[in-house]
Amino acid sequence: MKPADLIEGIALADLAMTWAGVLSCLLIWKWLISSLKWLWGYLLSVGIIELTAKLYVYxxxxxxxLYLFHIYTVLEFALLAWMYTRIFSRRMSKVLKVFLLLAFFSVAAYSIAHLALNNWSPETFQTYHKLLVNGTLAGLALTFFIQSLKEPTRYLDHFHALGYANSGILLYFIGSFIIFLIMNQMVSSDLSKVMYLWIIHALLTFIFHLTCIIALWQKDSRLTKISPYG
Structure with missing residues (x-):
């Protein structure tokens, strides 16, 4: 099997799985804790953008x-970063929101500028702003991991759901940060030289979305006092 075919196969499996997760979670959406509703929103945005991308591919x-990548990057950052502001304490969230707002405007400004300079139809794949997104979200996931070790009782009520979601985010965004860092140095290289990096990235993406869906279906992902699903 050619690398390109393998990547496409993983991407199609990911698309099907993501939509299955999004639609199935409609059953429990209104009982999800607020932070995980943002995670569900992230998966919905992934499903819509990936489906739109396939319409171009076929x-x-x-x-x-390629313009979809810039839209996706902004949405990815906004939805997942905001999820963490709903998880952390109010005091920490206030400081975090200021930093995230500055980072968000930096990512959005880069995306808009890159699209505008290319008449909203870029033919080159620039990923520099993705490094900021990957680094920031990996940092948030690492912060949650450290806090959960220091103060396990703070997150005890929803530990499994948040743990699955955070583990997926930490694995994906650290891996993605390294991959895009390498890609930015090889942006002018022959495509075959970076194809195996795309395979790894596709696998990381699949695993990440799978852990998100598992997180949403954990019993402690919901407000159990009012949820009929327990």
Whole structure:
């Protein structure tokens, strides 16, 4: 099997799994704790953008789909970062929101500028702003991990759900940070030289989305006092 075919196969499996997770979680959405509703929103945005990207790949839509990457990066950062502001204490969240707001505007400004300079249809794949997103979200996941070790009782009521979600985020964004760091140095290289990095990235993405869905279906992901699903 060619590397490109393997990547496409993983991407299609990920798309099907993501939509299955999004739709199945509609059954429990209103009982999810507030932070995990943002995680569900992230999966929904992934499903919509990946589905739109496939319409370009199979030529049901004309043109380049690279602009979707910039839209996805902004949404990914906004939804997952805001999820953490709902998890951390109020005092920490206030400081965090200021930093995240500055980071968000930096990512959004880069994306808009890159799209505008390319007439909203970029033909080059620039990933520099993805490093900021990956690094920030990996930092948030690591912060949660450290806090959960120091103060385990703070997150005890929803430990399994938040633990699954955070583990997926930590694994994916650290791995993705390293991959995109390498890609930025190889942006002008022959595609075959970076193809295996894309395979690893596709696998990391699949695992990440799977852990998100598992997190949403944990018993402690919900407000158990009012949820009929226990």
């Amino acid at each position: 030529e049901w839509l004309e043109g380049s789909n």
